[in-house]
Amino acid sequence: MAKFSYKGRDLKGKKAGQISASSKREAVVKLSQTGIKVQFIEEIPETLFTKDLSFGRKVKLKHFVIFLRQFSTLLKAGVTMVDATRILGQQTENKHLRNALLDIEQELKEGNPLSLACSKHKKIFTPIFINMVRAGEAGGNLDDTLDRLAVQYEKQHDMQKKITAALTYPVIVGIMAIVVLIFLLIAIVPTFVDLFAEFGGELPTITKFVLKASDFMQNAWYVIVLFIFAIIALIITLKKNKATKYYFDYFLLKIPVIGKMLQKASLAKFTRTFSSLFSSSVPVLQAMAIVEEVVGNEVIAGVIKKSRNSLEKGQSITGPMVSHWAFPPLVTQMIVIGEETGSLDSMLTKVADFYEKEVEYSTDQIKTLIEPIMILLLAVIVGTIVASILIPMFQIFNQVGTY
Incomplete structure (x- = not known):
């Protein structure tokens, strides 16, 4: 929505100010409805300081x-x-x-x-x-x-919340593990370097590795920061490009456990959206074109596009779906039954209900599986650093004890 600067008059005299509208004509109409007779109006050029900043979806x-x-x-x-x-x-x-x-x-x-x-x-x-x-x-x-x-x-909002909740825990634990690792390498490990050098002797391999990691973290930390930013930039670029997004989505669907959850979520969105459009009397080809754009996964969207082309040729809508691994038999069989009985919207709704419940079950399963894995990972990281310090310390104590 643009902003306009205006000058005019009302019953009380001269008026001036700003108004938001989608066009100059609409701005004049809005002002006239408030009793202002416009004498001058122009659009205010949008700058970084005047435009409304919005990140992500404008309306939750x-x-x-x-x-x-x-x-x-x-x-x-x-x-x-x-x-x-x-x-x-x-x-x-x-x-x-x-x-x-x-x-x-x-x-x-x-x-x-x-x-x-x-x-x-x-x-x-x-x-x-x-x-x-x-x-x-x-x-x-x-x-x-x-x-x-x-x-x-x-339904879409509830499913997004469940998926976000399932993935939030490992992200938080992962960040905590990185913070703990950085703290140990920067603040704790360096305090033992001089002690190890003073007593000399051959250090264990694990200690050498940790000392090198500590030295790298202190002197070349910017390389890690640049690497992280490069990875983030690469992911954003891959997701924005439709061709590369296909392979990105394909990779996500192949991740154990998480891939299955994302597949079920996409199928639930596909069937729920298709059912809503079809039951609202939106033409089936148009409905499929819309679903193809909003399903959110290029792998599944590609199959929907092939199904739409198949339908345009007078063939079955399920032909391309049957031969693709992303569409389980449940989906294709329910669509076939819906086509044959004239109750496609009802069948799609049942499939959507089923997969939404499956997503809920999958999110609970992921939480159950990831929690011990992340705790174990954190224990391994901390344990490795502690062991790299304690092993040479024991060797030093043994040397001192022999004198």
Whole structure:
């Protein structure tokens, strides 16, 4: 949303200030509604200091779910769409959503449909939302569509929380292990270097290794920092490039235990989203194109694309899925049954429910498996350093004892 500087007059005299709007025309309309007759208006160039900084998703899933629930409730209560949009815009805490709803309210007043108004804010309203709303408008059941969307995003939010919780513990323990390692190598190990040198003698291999690691950490720590930044930059680059992201996602899916969890999460998202779009009367080919973009895994997205091409040729949707390892027989068989019985949305929902429960089970399993592994890793790191110090110390004590 752009910002505009204006000068004008109202009943009390001259006015000047700034206003946010998606266009100059909209800014003039907003000002005229407040009783200001605009004499001069121009857009303020966006700079680093004036633009709104946003990292990641502009509207959190939990806030978006609340918005959908409230919007559906207001429409079912008989509140007009314009009034419902204004009410939600006034009470929402997220400034990005609030500004978008103010724009949408103006679009609705001008007679534009909700789907068209939302499509102008693609950073907030996803293709799934826009297409389902468009289908709901055509079918006259927008309130039910919003409820279905709320369930869709709620399930997605819950699954993301479970996966994040499962991976947070090993990350925290891993960071703690690195901090402890750095502390021991920089603060503790160097205090014994002079002692070992004074008594001379051949040091054990493990002690030599730890002393070299300590020396490297003190004198060339920047190499490690640069290496970490290089790895992070490489991962970001691989994820941004669609061709390399395929191999990155392929690698993630092949990681023991974690890969299975990510596979189930992607299948749950695929079936849940496809079911929501299909049950909202979005054309099946269009629904598959949307799912392909939002599933979040290039390996599975590639199979969905092949399935869409297969369907366009009049062939079965499950053909490419059956021959691919990422799609278990449960998924393909349930889709086939759904096609044959005319209940594809229902079958997809059942598959989504199953895999969402599987993801929950997998996250619990990962927590159970990783906890002892991380504790053992931390014990090995600390134990190695302690042993590298104690072994030569015992040798020194033995030498002293012989005199």
